[in-house]
Amino acid sequence: MDVRDREIRDEQRHLDTVYRRLAEKIDEAEYLMADAASRVQIGTPGALAERDAQVFTAGRHLARLNNEFEDFLFGRIDLLAGKDGTRGPDGAQTSVEPADDAVREEDGARVADIAETLHIGRLGVLDADYVPLVIDWRAPAAAPFYRATPVAPGRVVRRRVIRSRGRRVLGVEDDLLRPELRALCDGAELPVIGDGALMAALGRARGHRMTDIVASIQAEQDEVIRAPAGSVTEVTGGPGTGKTAVALHRAAYLLYQNRRKYAGGILVVSPTPLLVSYTEGVLPALGEEGQVAIRALGSLVDGVTADAYDDQAVAHVKGSAVMARVLHRAARGVLQAPGAPKQLRVVAFGRRVELDKAALDRVRQQALGGTAPVNLLRPRARRLLLDALWEASPAAGRYPDAALAAEAREAFNEDIGTEESFLAFLDAWWPEITPLTVLRAMADERRLARWARRLLPHGRVQLVARSLRRVTPEGGGLSAHDVALLDELRGILGTPPKPVRPREADPLDQLTGLAEVTTYADRMAGARQAREREAERVDYAHVIVDEAQDLTPMQWRMVGRRGRQATWTIVGDPAQSSWYAPEEAAAEKDAVLGGRSRRTFELTVNYRNPAEIARVADVVRRRAAADARPPRAVRETGVEPRFTTVLAPGEDAWWAGETADAVRAEAGRLLGDVPGTVGVIVPMARRELVAGWFADGGGGRTEGDERLVVLGSLEAKGLEYDATLVVAPAEIAGESPAGPRVLYVALTRATQRLTVLSGPADRPGADGVPAPLVPAGDGPPAPAGAS
Numbered sequence: 001m002d003v004r005d006r007e008i009r010d011e012q013r014h015l016d017t018v019y020r021r022l023a024e025k026i027d028e029a030e031y032l033m034a035d036a037a038s039r040v041q042i043g044t045p046g047a048l049a050e051r052d053a054q055v056f057t058a059g060r061h062l063a064r065l066n067n068e069f070e071d072f073l074f075g076r077i078d079l080l081a082g083k084d085g086t087r088g089p090d091g092a093q094t095s096v097e098p099a100d101d102a103v104r105e106e107d108g109a110r111v112a113d114i115a116e117t118l119h120i121g122r123l124g125v126l127d128a129d130y131v132p133l134v135i136d137w138r139a140p141a142a143a144p145f146y147r148a149t150p151v152a153p154g155r156v157v158r159r160r161v162i163r164s165r166g167r168r169v170l171g172v173e174d175d176l177l178r179p180e181l182r183a184l185c186d187g188a189e190l191p192v193i194g195d196g197a198l199m200a201a202l203g204r205a206r207g208h209r210m211t212d213i214v215a216s217i218q219a220e221q222d223e224v225i226r227a228p229a230g231s232v233t234e235v236t237g238g239p240g241t242g243k244t245a246v247a248l249h250r251a252a253y254l255l256y257q258n259r260r261k262y263a264g265g266i267l268v269v270s271p272t273p274l275l276v277s278y279t280e281g282v283l284p285a286l287g288e289e290g291q292v293a294i295r296a297l298g299s300l301v302d303g304v305t306a307d308a309y310d311d312q313a314v315a316h317v318k319g320s321a322v323m324a325r326v327l328h329r330a331a332r333g334v335l336q337a338p339g340a341p342k343q344l345r346v347v348a349f350g351r352r353v354e355l356d357k358a359a360l361d362r363v364r365q366q367a368l369g370g371t372a373p374v375n376l377l378r379p380r381a382r383r384l385l386l387d388a389l390w391e392a393s394p395a396a397g398r399y400p401d402a403a404l405a406a407e408a409r410e411a412f413n414e415d416i417g418t419e420e421s422f423l424a425f426l427d428a429w430w431p432e433i434t435p436l437t438v439l440r441a442m443a444d445e446r447r448l449a450r451w452a453r454r455l456l457p458h459g460r461v462q463l464v465a466r467s468l469r470r471v472t473p474e475g476g477g478l479s480a481h482d483v484a485l486l487d488e489l490r491g492i493l494g495t496p497p498k499p500v501r502p503r504e505a506d507p508l509d510q511l512t513g514l515a516e517v518t519t520y521a522d523r524m525a526g527a528r529q530a531r532e533r534e535a536e537r538v539d540y541a542h543v544i545v546d547e548a549q550d551l552t553p554m555q556w557r558m559v560g561r562r563g564r565q566a567t568w569t570i571v572g573d574p575a576q577s578s579w580y581a582p583e584e585a586a587a588e589k590d591a592v593l594g595g596r597s598r599r600t601f602e603l604t605v606n607y608r609n610p611a612e613i614a615r616v617a618d619v620v621r622r623r624a625a626a627d628a629r630p631p632r633a634v635r636e637t638g639v640e641p642r643f644t645t646v647l648a649p650g651e652d653a654w655w656a657g658e659t660a661d662a663v664r665a666e667a668g669r670l671l672g673d674v675p676g677t678v679g680v681i682v683p684m685a686r687r688e689l690v691a692g693w694f695a696d697g698g699g700g701r702t703e704g705d706e707r708l709v710v711l712g713s714l715e716a717k718g719l720e721y722d723a724t725l726v727v728a729p730a731e732i733a734g735e736s737p738a739g740p741r742v743l744y745v746a747l748t749r750a751t752q753r754l755t756v757l758s759g760p761a762d763r764p765g766a767d768g769v770p771a772p773l774v775p776a777g778d779g780p781p782a783p784a785g786a787s
């Protein structure tokens, strides 16, 4: 048996021990449950609660282990004796530094004994004597697994990543952090297997779902993940530096650290639904479900989902902060609908009393004074209407005696105010207004122009009004930008109090807490309840914003309303921003975060793109965001990007002609080159057309090959593929003022191969490299992290 097999066998033994221990815990849990059922009446409430908690914990482990995880156990560190020998609650030594006598001289060599071996996994398991069999990856004792480097190894001599599936150990990969030592474990020399787990992880084929990185989190990432949840943690870093991955792992870490605090929920805001579905598997794999909501910007408001896109020019108007003022006026102006009644007539004291349009307008103006939510002003409007009617009636001024006057007035209010015709008038003249009503009213160019006077120039009014014509009364045709407007309107309009209806008792409520120890169906019911609770939630304990560089001012306001009391983690890369006015967005972000203190981190290593692809992308980065420091690509594949061209006389001919064949052929070639996914990235305006070339199987995914996806340039944000085909780069760069940064995003999506197909605007040189990707000839940039 060779060394590798022996090491695998040893790890297998340990994993078997862990599963045996878990089986014991499961037996205990089952016993406790049976016991709980038979002795419901016995015991103090405290004891019962404790037992329930034990049952619940055991059941949770059971459920997770049985079917949730591959690679349950993924790491091991072999440590020197610690400085003080103190042990933490997980049974592991707490000291990070080695004891003074941990290393000794023997025959001129430096020799040390391994004093402690810790296995790291997705959750912690102790044996019957409280010795740790597995340490939870988020526990302080696990930090050295991620933090130790050859420069600062601390107590770590060897770090091992264990690859397993289900209950079988498949392989091990070691890093030796103290190569200068002769380390002995139980008297035998410590073997070192393989050449690094990180590279193995990075080279793996990609699927349509992001996977967690717990086995290979790097030191600078770990610092962010474990940063204390101070007010605001900001993380920047170039493409592929793991910002999204780090943000998700941080959510899991925060929950582990302080579950009670974050029971208020963690919200992860993602720019697109594609990125949500790409990332949403990561947290369940880390054992966190229910507490974390990952929502796309277009789905942040309950009851509506964005299903339309705004082109960039429209988006820029709708996203800008000035829209808040336009909406404020529109919400009030909408009461003056063309069909609103222009006259109010009632009969009082045997005479007809009438308010004409001018009088009604005066009442309305008076009622609308101030900034209170429009829908909450209806009672005030009603009162003012009755005042005006009273004044116009023959009764006004007839009662010199104040008490009599008050009595007559009360009777008047009672009579008129409850009259069917008056109520019907009120409903028509001051209806309850929904955000959607206002938004749809803004599709009327003339009305919108009135509301936007001196705020938006006419051209912008036209753009917005026209784009809103697609919005249906049911809320179809909304874009992510419209959703931010709706949310703003919700605040401006307010919700009138609804009559309270008692909730019907739901038998499933009884299952809360036991969800994971009973059946699959029960667990699903628990998850459903969590989702329902989630749906009602508007304020979160922690808000994580992914791709923060793209939030518009209006979107910052929307997200801000969900985290008024929250702590924040904000990750983004200004060099990838598709928003044209970063300063305006930054100002709104500052307003949302207020005076909260901020801590910033920069991630500097690109784990996604091989150096060959990163170099090409960096040509664009230098033009699009010269100030941004490029991340350092961590690996090379030896394969340069491929450049090809289709020649055609003009733009229209190009998109209609043989280009379809060329795109299909290049995509096919990439499918042959890589085992995993292929993304075809095209200008936003060509998305439908190109998807059609691949006999669309829905959502841009093709029927022919599940591995291939067609994406508009803005949809590619945050995603990654084994290989990408970027079509017509100059057109992508020309789509908006932020286009060059969007092109930078498009070029940084591939983990292995990149092909660029030039279009008519690309002016490729003899080598096929399109003009936007030809280096300007200046020297290479200093990579991030270099001083």
Ligand SMILES: Nc1ncnc2c1ncn2[C@@H]1O[C@H](COP(=O)(O)OP(=O)(O)OP(=O)(O)O)[C@@H](O)[C@H]1O
Pocket: 198, 201, 202, 211, 212, 213, 216, 217, 218, 221, 237, 238, 239, 240, 241, 242, 243, 244, 245, 246, 573, 576, 607, 608, 717, 718, 719, 720, 748
């Ligand atoms: N420590 C790591 N170990 C293994 N894989 C990693 C590690 N860090 C990042 N990755 C991988 O690198 C890729 C890029 O990560 P991620 O998408 O989080 O980067 P990003 O900074 O958000 O990128 P972008 O700004 O381009 O959206 C992912 O496949 C991720 O799993």
